Amino acid sequence: MLQFEVAGETLVPLAERALWWPARRKLIAADVHLGKAASFRQAGVPIPHGTTRTDLQRLTALVDQWQATTLLIVGDLVHDKAGMTPETISQIAAWRIRHGVLDWLCVTGNHDKKAGQLPAIWSIAPAGERLQIGPLVFRHHPEPDPSGYVIAGHIHPAVELLEPGGGSMKAACFWFGREVAVLPAFGRFTGTALVRPRAGDGVFVVGGAGEIVQMPTDPRRVGT
């Protein structure tokens, strides 16, 4: 199992694009964007349905597999107001009933803000814009925080991988910097943005069929 240590805590980046914090039994995910496809459909763009359902199923699988006591979303749980259709709301409510004993916390992201109040039926504990647990600070925007190491989302990071022969490939990643870590976007219907880590950063790329690989970021090995 791959793991990475920050601020004295051991964290496990998962191929399913979520982060597992074993010591606290917390599962952390960023940028789920539930209801995004519904929002597109509302605007007349025919995106097939199934993405929100899949994302909820993936969350179920993770919560069950790791026996998590807490699910912590570091922002952008939902996409926007238009996507909060009755169907989206009831889908998520049904999911919540299935995971009744789970602590569900949600740090507010820019998309959440635009979507307004989250439905009470989801029983999500609002965590405001910033939540500190032990040495870690959870917030949506990846900005350093004086009181702890930051776990954030927002940018949907991906790296460009270079083949020794010259080819290249884009892959979503976890990006652990000196003071801030950025999680990959969890949602199935989300894009990515290229980032360039610096030497010494922890970069875990995810892809393929549930695979995750730590990339060397030692400039001598990378030699770009």
Place this chain on the structure above:
Amino acid sequence: MIRRTADNAEFHIDRWFASQGWNAFEFQRDAWRAYLAGRSGLVHASTGTGKSYSVWLGVVEEGLREREAQVRGDAEPLTPGPSPARGEGRRSRKSNERVADPLRLLWITPMRALANDLVVNLERPIKELGLNWSVGLRTGDASAAERRRQKARMPTALVTTPESLSLLLSYGDARERFQSLRCVVVDEWHELIGNKRGVQTELGLARLRQYVPNLRTWGLSATLGNLEEARDVLLGNMSGAGVLIHGTAPKATTVETLLPPTMERFPWAGHLGKRMLPQVVEAIDKAQSTLVFTNTRSQAEIWFREILHARPKWAAEIALHHGSLDRGLREYVEGRTRGGTIKCVVCTSSLDLGVDFSPVDQVIQIGSPKGIARLLQRAGRSGHRPGAVSKILCVPTHAFELVEYAAAREAAAARRLEGRQPLDNPLDVLAQHVVTMALGEGVDADALYHEVRTTRAFRDLTPEQWRWTLDFVERGGPALRAYPMYSKLVQDGGRHVIRSPQTARLHRMTIGTITSDAAVAVQYLKGPRLGTIEESFIARLKPGDVFLFAGKTLEFVRFRDLKAYVRKATKPSGTVPRWEGGRLPLSTELASGVRAKLGEVAAGRFDTPETQRARAILEIQANWSRVPRSGELLIEMAHVQRGYQAFVYPFEGVLVNEGLATLVAHRLSLKMPRSLTITSNDYGFELLSPQPFDLSPEMWRELLTTDGLVEDLAACVNGTEMARRRFRDIARVAGLIFTGYPGAPTAARQLQASSGLIFDVFREYDPENLLVDQARREVLEQQLETRRMSAALRRATTAEIVVQPISRLTPLAFPLWAARIQKNQVSSEQWTKRVERMAVQLERAAERDEKKTRRGKTSQNADPSPPAPLPQGERGEVVSSNATERSDAAI
């Protein structure tokens, strides 16, 4: 029956022609006669020989005859307009201006830039002949006032583009507006026939024919290899009645090559042939006014810089022109070229067509001409005056282009020109058209099905495909059938219409963007817009990076609101942007010419100046390996430190070669899983493998069999990014993505998703989606050119396959090796394994910072958060983070 005019000329306009000191060409008179007889057709002739007047003056003649009939009172006026011969026309209430005759003619041009000149050209005879006609312009550039005027009343002749025609058809009053139309002219039809804008035009024409059943359609085209087909596509199901009119005999064209003085120093795969620069500059110096054509925008930028470098005193007299530059800049350059106040314009296909540049007396082609028709077209930009000879001077950028020029000259002399293949069943364009029609009168499903089937593109559209498209537009397709939330079209008395103003607005924006790439405006921090550049290029830049654009060295400052802000760079050099879609393949005709030429060389015949000059290089090829004889397929095998190389030379153009390479790689990896690196160019492809190939000629032949071509290709297309990339265009045309452009409403922000993402979601949740299927089809038909591919494979399997071990890179192999930067990967390896071999691209500036920090300060906290991501793809908003500021703050 032809009525003779007073002075016994056949046509009224003969007199006007004579008054200009001109004589009408016979083909023009043929076109007038055919037009007056109510027929449709296609006129083809080279640029500057009076194509436009061959149709326009037919229309004018008709007007003159009607006016005459009215004056003599022997006929009812055919047009409701007043006759100026009666002295006074109807006057509009508001002003004293006479109201012009109603709409008669629609003139569709693919080039917005030409529209203004066209208006002037069309106006000239009607003004001088005193017809009460007006000429108007309706393109994306038309002013709001102009639009309002046209809404009140259409001009007698309207110049427009395919996109603007679609827009006009999207309004409810279209039928009424076009009721009086008699003729549609499609200018530069050869530019439209092979692409989706052409299909958009076909659909627009089908609609106009519904409004006006006896509408005449005329196309104007440069010479093509498939003129009759071009005419038939234009006329749709009316093609039986069409005529084909051949213009004047082609202008005499000479193709000359600027021969490099010595071959020893001449690069095999030279850096854009810069060694030829002194000779090019000298040639420019000698001529009055020169157009320098390059094949890509990047090359144009580089050559412009180099020429300026060589002759700084020309700074005010040389210019750059390509499709990414701001329209204002381009128009300025065009104006000066026409006015003859410019020494040299470095340009791309952006100046292949259109405006008459009479002062230009020399055309230079840098690098491969790629096709014969194209070479002739470019040559035709010089010697525009009647009787003048068109001359093109070719500048090789690597040795084998010398062979290409020799082959092109022969093919041009024999008029072996390329055709343009029309498209079949592009459902994205159809989906867009259905929405356009729903916005207008509303859609009667059966009637519209019959209407679109009258076009060539959709003549074989099946009822199933039609139902799917309609369903897709209406409810998002079968995948959303059980989803009541989604409904774009609504039923209204048996018609499908659109109610939502937001949908209407977004759709009208989509129509206009059918051709635009996801482009980012490049603009000075304080100053004008310079043009546009592909987003993917900007995404790779970091603030402070220097790049070459619009002939200037610019420093990238920041990216905001789809604009890349720049300032003049102080550093001298920079990277050159690479625009996508710049890879034009060697045409079938030219490729076959090159194979034949090499065959002659292999047989010891060096009978052109070009092959004589290339002799030294060709002999190296022969000594180190072999020059393929005709009927031979050469394969060179090498072993290098990084693995085993196989160089295969089918000489089929880069797209087909790439397809062949993908196919062979796929078939090889079925036999034994391995990771192969593919590189291709116009001549052949290279396969690089960590394991040896060990293939006999017979085994190569098996790899190149046509059996299972489509199945095998479909299998490897599935595994590659090709269909996904292709989907970008399809998604935009079908209205699935809204490429933000300057001024786009921010409401569209939440709706931004990359086409690749939508493609993935479709594949997973709606696998039967016909647009996904279309992406695969387009890859096969257009990108891999399966038709050409199977011809190539047939040739390869009947060829004598020569497997030649080589111990060093031959002149043929060298360019492939050198071009290994741009290439594809076909891999049957495990994802993890592959990724493990790869390296992540790091922030280099940050590394340097870090080294500095390590040497100097010891502060551990000085290191900021991860740097800001570069803008690309879907993203909420730009995270602004400035590393320097932050580290200061932390200290």
